[in-house]
Amino acid sequence: MNDLWHVTASSLLFRGVHCRYGRHTAVHAVDLDVPAGLRVALIGTNGSGKSTLLRAVLGFQPIADGVVEVGGVRAGNAAQWRRRRAEVAWIPQLRSAGRFPLLLGELLDSSGHGEAARAAAERLGLAGVESRGVHTLSGGQAQRAWLARAVGAVAAGAGVLLADEPTAALDFAGQEEAAAVIAALPVTVLVATHDRAVADACDRVVEMAAGRLRDVA
Amino acid sequence: MIAELLALVPVQRAGLGLLLGAVALPPVGVLVVGLDIYPVRFAIMHVALLGSAIGLLTGTDPLLWALALCALAGGGLAPFATTSAGLSGAMGLLMSLAIAVALLVLSISGVNANGAFELLWGSILSTRPVDLVVLGVLAVAIPALFWWRRGDLALLLHDRELAACSGVRTGPLTAALLVVIAVSIAAAIKLTGALLVDALTLLPALAARRIGRGLTGMVVASVGIGLVVAVGGLLLALALDQPPGPVLVLLAGVIALLAQLSPMRRT
Numbered sequence: 001m002n003d004l005w006h007v008t009a010s011s012l013l014f015r016g017v018h019c020r021y022g023r024h025t026a027v028h029a030v031d032l033d034v035p036a037g038l039r040v041a042l043i044g045t046n047g048s049g050k051s052t053l054l055r056a057v058l059g060f061q062p063i064a065d066g067v068v069e070v071g072g073v074r075a076g077n078a079a080q081w082r083r084r085r086a087e088v089a090w091i092p093q094l095r096s097a098g099r100f101p102l103l104l105g106e107l108l109d110s111s112g113h114g115e116a117a118r119a120a121a122e123r124l125g126l127a128g129v130e131s132r133g134v135h136t137l138s139g140g141q142a143q144r145a146w147l148a149r150a151v152g153a154v155a156a157g158a159g160v161l162l163a164d165e166p167t168a169a170l171d172f173a174g175q176e177e178a179a180a181v182i183a184a185l186p187v188t189v190l191v192a193t194h195d196r197a198v199a200d201a202c203d204r205v206v207e208m209a210a211g212r213l214r215d216v217a
Numbered sequence: 218m219i220a221e222l223l224a225l226v227p228v229q230r231a232g233l234g235l236l237l238g239a240v241a242l243p244p245v246g247v248l249v250v251g252l253d254i255y256p257v258r259f260a261i262m263h264v265a266l267l268g269s270a271i272g273l274l275t276g277t278d279p280l281l282w283a284l285a286l287c288a289l290a291g292g293g294l295a296p297f298a299t300t301s302a303g304l305s306g307a308m309g310l311l312m313s314l315a316i317a318v319a320l321l322v323l324s325i326s327g328v329n330a331n332g333a334f335e336l337l338w339g340s341i342l343s344t345r346p347v348d349l350v351v352l353g354v355l356a357v358a359i360p361a362l363f364w365w366r367r368g369d370l371a372l373l374l375h376d377r378e379l380a381a382c383s384g385v386r387t388g389p390l391t392a393a394l395l396v397v398i399a400v401s402i403a404a405a406i407k408l409t410g411a412l413l414v415d416a417l418t419l420l421p422a423l424a425a426r427r428i429g430r431g432l433t434g435m436v437v438a439s440v441g442i443g444l445v446v447a448v449g450g451l452l453l454a455l456a457l458d459q460p461p462g463p464v465l466v467l468l469a470g471v472i473a474l475l476a477q478l479s480p481m482r483r484t
Binding site for chain 2: 058059060078081082085086088090092100101102103106107109110111112131133134153
């Protein structure tokens with residue numbers, strides 16, 4: 001697998017970041033430096049702002065105030081956001097499987113490095129199901145598929161992995177397997193998780209509570 | 218008797234129009250399903266009515282006005298397409314404004330409103346060469362668009378954020394799709410009438426959703442169903458000596474219902 005990596009990990013920086021839903025402030029004055037190559041686990045109760053913070057990195061959640069940089073670069077216009085999204089491998093929180101049929105093979109190929117993603121999918125127990133619709137996969141299979149896609153995105157050059165509860169639908173063995181895959185990726189990692197195995201595999205643990213961030217370990 | 222009818226030029230034009238429509242329009246239904254913008258037909262229907270009213274007022278071709286206004290409306294909706302909820306609201310507003318302006322135009326011009334409202338019913342047998350040209354262009358352009366951008370479209374229709382993460386320019390692509398949808402629906406209205414426009418757009422797509430696998434499979438299946446509906450519906454209408462529009466819709470509806478009752482593919 002490592003033959004595929006020609007990747008340079010990128011740093012991740014949040015400075016005074018606020019995100020709001022109407023009058024509700026979901027993320028409040030978050031400051032966080034994640035040096036290149038560090039793995040950080042983001043823990044916290046449901047609704048504490050973890051997903052919002054991750055989505056803000058990709059521009060899916062507007063930033064009301066503050067700055068987010070990846071590799072020292074801010075994103076402003078459409079071209080800069082496209083570069084940002086190519087720089088970040090993304091595992092979204094498990095949700096309803098899209099509104100339209102998509103084949104697993106198409107999901108894996110969308111990573112930018114279909115070969116690496118398909119190899120990862122095979123290792124994660126998804127061999128031979130590339131022609132199945134993503135909507136027909138179980139929750140655990142879908143999470144493995146997204147993890148495999150993230151491996152492909154890293155192989156394609158992403159220097160950061162953002163993962164939002166990537167093991168929530170996995171069994172115990174799957175959780176450890178996923179944690180091992182994430183730990184093996186030669187990139188900067190910011191992962192929102194409730195999973196001890198994933199948090200233990202990280203270098204640093206920070207906690208969000210009511211939109212604010214504090215160090216735990 | 219059918220052979221005699223098929224020898225008539227208006228019937229031949231109608232048949233050709235339906236065949237072209239069966240290639241162009243079901244993939245548009247796939248887009249409507251994928252973008253989850255079912256109300257778009259009603260919004261565009263009203264805009265087309267406004268175009269027809271302007272055509273009557275100015276003494277120019279109502280279809281061309283309808284196509285032009287629908288293209289503008291489709292492009293105008295694009296900024297609201299970040300969420301389907303945003304699009305639904307914008308389409309509701311567009312629908313209300315378009316019909317209000319259309320009624321004002323008709324009132325101010327003193328034109329008989331029946332001319333504009335004929336658009337609601339359509340008239341396959343009055344298909345003109347210019348209608349065939351429009352449908353022919355769409356029958357080439359829409360499948361070509363699907364083939365050219367099939368990867369991007371599959372991602373965008375599945376999940377906008379996944380598409381954005383995969384390097385797809387979601388904004389321009391969505392705008393282009395909305396223009397294609399709007400123009401196609403305006404062209405389809407001529408064939409089946411606004412009230413029956415689903416026969417060649419949405420119903421084949423809904424049936425194909427149960428049959429096809431992935432975007433390409435759905436598009437191919439929807440065109441196949443569209444061809445069955447177009448050919449079968451026209452022949453059935455001629456045989457029964459009934460208006461083609463309702464027969465087409467009923468046939469498409471039966472196929473969609475049968476597909477709905479069939480077990481969904483899992484692989």
